[in-house]
Amino acid sequence: MAVVELSGVHKIYGTGPDPVAALDGVDLRIDAGEYVAITGTSGSGKSTLMHIVGCLDTPTSGSVMIAGEDISSARTDRLARLRNRSIGFVFQSFNLLPRLDVQKNIELPLVYSGVTARDRRNRAREAAEKVNLTTRLTHRPSELSGGQCQRVAIARALVNDPALILADEPTGNLDSTNGAEVLRLFDELHASGRTIVLVTHDPAVAARAGRRVELRDGRVIRDGRT
Amino acid sequence: MSWFAGLLIGLQEIREHKFRSFLTMLGVILGVASLLAMFGLTAGIASSWRTTMQQMGGLERIGVIDAEVSLELADLAALSPGRTLADAEALRASSRFISHVSPEMQTGATLSATDGATITGRITGAWPDNLVVSQHEVQSGRFITPLDVERGSRVVVLGSTAARDLWPSEPEADRVGRTITINGRPFTVAGILVHYQREEDRQRNLRRGSTSPGSQRGGSVSLAGGRGMGGARRDPFQWKNNSIIVPLTTFYHEFRSGTEDAAPLAMAKIDQLNFRVRDLSHFREALDEASSVLRQAHRGIDDYGFDTREDWFDRMETSLRATQLSGGLIAGVSLLVGGIGIANIMLASIAQRVRELGVRLAVGARRRDIFLQILAESTVIGVLGGFLGLGAGVLLLKLLGAIAPMDNPPVVELSAILISVGFATVVGVLSGLYPAWRASNLDPISALRYE
Numbered sequence: 001m002a003v004v005e006l007s008g009v010h011k012i013y014g015t016g017p018d019p020v021a022a023l024d025g026v027d028l029r030i031d032a033g034e035y036v037a038i039t040g041t042s043g044s045g046k047s048t049l050m051h052i053v054g055c056l057d058t059p060t061s062g063s064v065m066i067a068g069e070d071i072s073s074a075r076t077d078r079l080a081r082l083r084n085r086s087i088g089f090v091f092q093s094f095n096l097l098p099r100l101d102v103q104k105n106i107e108l109p110l111v112y113s114g115v116t117a118r119d120r121r122n123r124a125r126e127a128a129e130k131v132n133l134t135t136r137l138t139h140r141p142s143e144l145s146g147g148q149c150q151r152v153a154i155a156r157a158l159v160n161d162p163a164l165i166l167a168d169e170p171t172g173n174l175d176s177t178n179g180a181e182v183l184r185l186f187d188e189l190h191a192s193g194r195t196i197v198l199v200t201h202d203p204a205v206a207a208r209a210g211r212r213v214e215l216r217d218g219r220v221i222r223d224g225r226t
Numbered sequence: 227m228s229w230f231a232g233l234l235i236g237l238q239e240i241r242e243h244k245f246r247s248f249l250t251m252l253g254v255i256l257g258v259a260s261l262l263a264m265f266g267l268t269a270g271i272a273s274s275w276r277t278t279m280q281q282m283g284g285l286e287r288i289g290v291i292d293a294e295v296s297l298e299l300a301d302l303a304a305l306s307p308g309r310t311l312a313d314a315e316a317l318r319a320s321s322r323f324i325s326h327v328s329p330e331m332q333t334g335a336t337l338s339a340t341d342g343a344t345i346t347g348r349i350t351g352a353w354p355d356n357l358v359v360s361q362h363e364v365q366s367g368r369f370i371t372p373l374d375v376e377r378g379s380r381v382v383v384l385g386s387t388a389a390r391d392l393w394p395s396e397p398e399a400d401r402v403g404r405t406i407t408i409n410g411r412p413f414t415v416a417g418i419l420v421h422y423q424r425e426e427d428r429q430r431n432l433r434r435g436s437t438s439p440g441s442q443r444g445g446s447v448s449l450a451g452g453r454g455m456g457g458a459r460r461d462p463f464q465w466k467n468n469s470i471i472v473p474l475t476t477f478y479h480e481f482r483s484g485t486e487d488a489a490p491l492a493m494a495k496i497d498q499l500n501f502r503v504r505d506l507s508h509f510r511e512a513l514d515e516a517s518s519v520l521r522q523a524h525r526g527i528d529d530y531g532f533d534t535r536e537d538w539f540d541r542m543e544t545s546l547r548a549t550q551l552s553g554g555l556i557a558g559v560s561l562l563v564g565g566i567g568i569a570n571i572m573l574a575s576i577a578q579r580v581r582e583l584g585v586r587l588a589v590g591a592r593r594r595d596i597f598l599q600i601l602a603e604s605t606v607i608g609v610l611g612g613f614l615g616l617g618a619g620v621l622l623l624k625l626l627g628a629i630a631p632m633d634n635p636p637v638v639e640l641s642a643i644l645i646s647v648g649f650a651t652v653v654g655v656l657s658g659l660y661p662a663w664r665a666s667n668l669d670p671i672s673a674l675r676y677e
Contacts, residue, residue: 051671054588056588056670056671056674057671076592076593077592077593077594080587080590080591080592080593081590081592083587083588083589083590084589084590084591085590089588089589091674095581095584095585095588095674096585097582097585099238099242108585108586108589109589109590111231112586112589112590112591112592112595113590156589160590
């Protein structure tokens with residue numbers, strides 16, 4: 001079953017005489033349970049692709065199906081609901097809320113899906129268990145190491161049991177030890193059946209995924225097993 | 227996300243930035259404080275004025291007064307007997323719109339209690355209706371009765387201050403039934419009137435556990451009565467508390483007849499003539515009725531007029547409105563400034579939190595969630611500022627009272643509290659609208675990239 005299905009996707013920025021095509025006809029299908037790395041140099045369009053797959057943006061033309069829903073022309077509230085239910089983001093700079101403790105940070109997506117306080121607590125705890133952070137629930141992000149912060153972020157991405165985990169350079173801000181640990185965590189999640197899309201420019205990181213999609217100038221120039 | 231969740235986030239933000247939030251609230255605090263103080267002061271004035279008004283007989287009381295005779299009747303002025311007891315009888319007889327009639331005769335006299343002191347005072351000869359027209363209330367014993375008037379009984383009803391002055395050594399004793407002499411003639415005390423005081427004074431005395439009338443800090447009725455200016459600390463109802471009332475017939479026989487012109491009782495001059503309107507909605511009709519009755523009794527000479535409280539009432543209302551309006555204007559400007567302050571800080575705080583808002587959007591917050599969060603935050607600031615402003619307002623009133631003791635102690639009414647906090651809440655909501663709109667229109671991608 002396809003979690004992500006893009007066909008003929010164009011994304012054009014700017015109007016007038018000199019528009020820039022960030023995506024120039026992308027076809028991409030990612031099935032449930034796949035672990036895909038999207039690579040490319042800066043300006044290749046991989047960020048734009050990630051935004052569209054992550055329901056943060058919609059294409060100028062072409063069709064986009066995420067978790068079975070057509071978002072090509074979805075309105076902001078529907079996009080928000082899809083981000084909330086079907087996608088778990090992991091960012092390079094963690095993007096935790098500094099004034100909330102670990103528990104509350106992990107709960108954040110549940111706040112917006114109308115889960116009761118008690119359920120939020122339980123599910124946040126379960127997610128924290130998956131990333132081995134149960135002892136740090138009352139700490140604030142500033143009291144954690146970078147690796148721990150990224151594990152909190154991964155727990156937050158998992159808490160709503162999304163169809164797709166979307167990681168944008170998740171090891172970019174980490175030293176090699178912590179980076180390796182985060183990648184091991186992704187391996188585990190993949191092994192347990194999660195669908196993971198990882199955006200990176202690092203070939204070593206991309207090599208961990210089972211499939212690699214390379215972009216250049218807004219087109220897929222390579223798609224195959226690593 | 228619910229409103230409640232938004233409120234929690236708002237509270238959290240305020241806790242994180244206590245000082246900033248306090249500064250933000252300051253405008254609202256000052257606005258609410260001045261609003262409350264203004265309400266308190268005007269309510270205080272209005273309250274003591276209403277009490278005074280009530281004690282004087284209210285709007286229903288109308289006085290018959292002497293008036294200039296009009297020019298064309300000037301030659302005939304001597305034909306009119308003036309205000310006599312016959313007027314009172316006539317008014318009482320035609321009582322469609324008039325419920326009570328109270329003629330009064332007055333004179334100065336010396337009173338002395340055999341087992342107490344000797345005082346001088348002003349004694350009043352009255353009818354039983356005086357109880358209602360002058361809004362008297364009996365503390366113990368009884369008031370003048372029709373039988374007293376019929377028989378010319380030697381009974382007297384004393385005001386609380388007069389009674390205390392007669393027996394200064396036993397302030398709490400019951401004086402009903404005792405004998406005093408008025409200008410050397412023995413009278414039995416039939417009743418004692420209650421001690422008249424303003425509601426605030428009564429409550430203050432209750433708190434102190436004191437019922438002694440002399441110990442109260444009475445104010446003047448400067449605004450209410452247009453007298454006692456200068457804030458003299460005295461009993462505002464001194465004139466009532468010093469009442470010494472005897473039956474009108476007794477008064478006439480004991481103190482009037484035998485004097486130089488000694489008119490028969492029916493034609494005896496009276497010093498005051500007041501009556502009470504049965505129903506305020508027929509005020510005009512009552513005046514017309516009284517006027518026609520009096521014209522007949524005065525043989526067509528218009529040497530009488532009416533003293534009503536209406537003009538007084540209107541003047542008072544107007545000046546209260548003016549005070550409220552100007553006070554409200556100042557408070558309103560202050561609240562407006564407070565609202566602008568909140569909006570300003572909210573915009574700054576949003577700029578500081580673009581990244582956070584981006585994260586919230588990324589994990590599934592809808593625009594309306596962000597909108598509610600920011601709106602809840604500004605509302606919390608407004609409401610909190612409102613409550614702090616209440617405290618500040620009460621302090622301000624206490625401070626004003628300490629610096630310049632007031633004749634009309636301020637009254638903080640529930641409605642004033644609700645209005646003040648209500649305004650603060652509205653200011654909080656309104657000032658959050660634009661920042662909330664700005665925040666909810668953030669683009670999640672650029673918000674996430676924002677450094």
